[in-house]
Amino acid sequence: MENKLMLMIPGPTPVPEQVLLAMAKHPIGHRSGDFSKIMAEVTDGLKWLHQTQNDVLSLTVSGTGAVEAAIINFLSPGDRVLVGSNGKFGERWVEVAQAYGLAVEPITAEWGQPLDPETFRETLEADTEKTIKAVIITHSETSTGVLNDLETINRHVKAHGEALIIVDTVTSLGSYNLPIDALGLDVVASGSQKGYMVPPGLGFVAVNARAWEAYKTAKLPRFYLDLGKYRKDAAKNTTPFTPPVNMFFGLQVALRMMQAEGLENIFARHQRLTSATRAAVKAMGLPLFAPDHAASPAITSVIPDRVDAEQIRAVMKKRYDIVLAGGQDHLKGKIFRIGHLGFVSDRDILTAIGALEATLQELGYESFTPGAGVAAAAKVFATS
Numbered sequence: 001m002e003n004k005l006m007l008m009i010p011g012p013t014p015v016p017e018q019v020l021l022a023m024a025k026h027p028i029g030h031r032s033g034d035f036s037k038i039m040a041e042v043t044d045g046l047k048w049l050h051q052t053q054n055d056v057l058s059l060t061v062s063g064t065g066a067v068e069a070a071i072i073n074f075l076s077p078g079d080r081v082l083v084g085s086n087g088k089f090g091e092r093w094v095e096v097a098q099a100y101g102l103a104v105e106p107i108t109a110e111w112g113q114p115l116d117p118e119t120f121r122e123t124l125e126a127d128t129e130k131t132i133k134a135v136i137i138t139h140s141e142t143s144t145g146v147l148n149d150l151e152t153i154n155r156h157v158k159a160h161g162e163a164l165i166i167v168d169t170v171t172s173l174g175s176y177n178l179p180i181d182a183l184g185l186d187v188v189a190s191g192s193q194k195g196y197m198v199p200p201g202l203g204f205v206a207v208n209a210r211a212w213e214a215y216k217t218a219k220l221p222r223f224y225l226d227l228g229k230y231r232k233d234a235a236k237n238t239t240p241f242t243p244p245v246n247m248f249f250g251l252q253v254a255l256r257m258m259q260a261e262g263l264e265n266i267f268a269r270h271q272r273l274t275s276a277t278r279a280a281v282k283a284m285g286l287p288l289f290a291p292d293h294a295a296s297p298a299i300t301s302v303i304p305d306r307v308d309a310e311q312i313r314a315v316m317k318k319r320y321d322i323v324l325a326g327g328q329d330h331l332k333g334k335i336f337r338i339g340h341l342g343f344v345s346d347r348d349i350l351t352a353i354g355a356l357e358a359t360l361q362e363l364g365y366e367s368f369t370p371g372a373g374v375a376a377a378a379k380v381f382a383t384s
């Protein structure tokens with residue numbers, strides 16, 4: 001059936017009708033007073049969402065562009081950086097840092113496991129000469145569904161005293177309580193198509209005063225991604241280059257929706273969706289890929305052992321119009337991932353789990369009691 005597509009991938013995520021309608025308008029001039037008014041409201045909303053008084057800058061880029069900007073504006077060629085790498089995105093930040101000539105030391109963990117904060121502590125404590133300039137961390141590693149222990153790693157970075165902490169929060173911002181100022185996170189990057197309930201096209205970078213100090217002496221090349229330009233123009237509620245003005249129409253409405261729901265409720269909802277999904281998957285006898293203590297609030301990865309992950313995705317799509325994500329790189333064909341980020345409700349999870357049960361039955365997987373997954377999810381919803 002057409003027009004019944006249900007996106008359960010970790011980005012792009014579903015977009016509310018109000019947001020789509022707000023975007024379905026003629027563009028306005030980006031140097032107009034009308035646009036400045038929208039940008040002022042959006043910037044305030046972004047600061048609220050980031051729990052920061054500092055700058056949150058909007059760039060016309062995907063999430064990768066936002067993280068690249070977060071890295072290159074504060075460092076110089078040859079700077080020593082520690083980069084957490086336990087999935088596709090961590091690997092990407094290693095590559096970006098290498099492409100810009102930084103002295104990269106990846107700190108790795110197996111895909112599906114969280115980074116070990118102790119390795120960061122040991123490396124940072126051993127650096128008595130203070131040669132480490134930045135620690136780059138992917139908070140929610142979307143490729144595996146692992147949430148890294150940002151709070152503990154950040155404490156070790158703070159104890160070091162010199163290094164900046166630069167964080168990819170692309171799938172944790174808007175799904176997990178991340179009080180950026182309270183934690184003292186220096187640079188935080190995210191993208192519109194994930195927790196923001198708007199389509200792809202905008203990237204966001206939050207920058208604190210410590211990072212702006214580093215910006216002054218940073219020598220990596222930058223032009224389009226030069227955050228100083230965005231900061232200067234943001235003070236006048238404008239942007240250095242033409243922004244996707246219709247995206248701002250949508251983001252304005254999405255931020256109002258988020259403010260009406262409230263941060264605590266948003267985080268609690270994502271926690272509930274995660275718990276329900278994981279309980280359901282367990283009840284169906286399917287192994288979860290990420291451990292309970294490091295479960296991403298945005299995405300649940302499943303590594304089915306007796307039924308083919310790609311076949312599950314194919315039936316879910318063909319028969320139920322539900323799109324699940326597959327695995328990336330060596331996990332292709334081995335795992336599938338259920339996104340529950342952004343504009344996702346309890347009902348969406350019941351629907352997806354019900355369809356997943358039906359799919360498993362169609363594929364002849366018989367190691368579970370039909371209805372067990374839905375019942376487990378319903379139990380979580382009844383009690384939280």
Ligand SMILES: *Cc1c(COP(=O)(O)O)cnc(C)c1O
Nearest residue numbers: 062063064089140142170171191
């Ligand atoms: C989606 C995502 C990104 C950015 O990907 P783009 O395709 O460039 O938007 C970065 N990091 C994480 C953890 C992501 O999930």
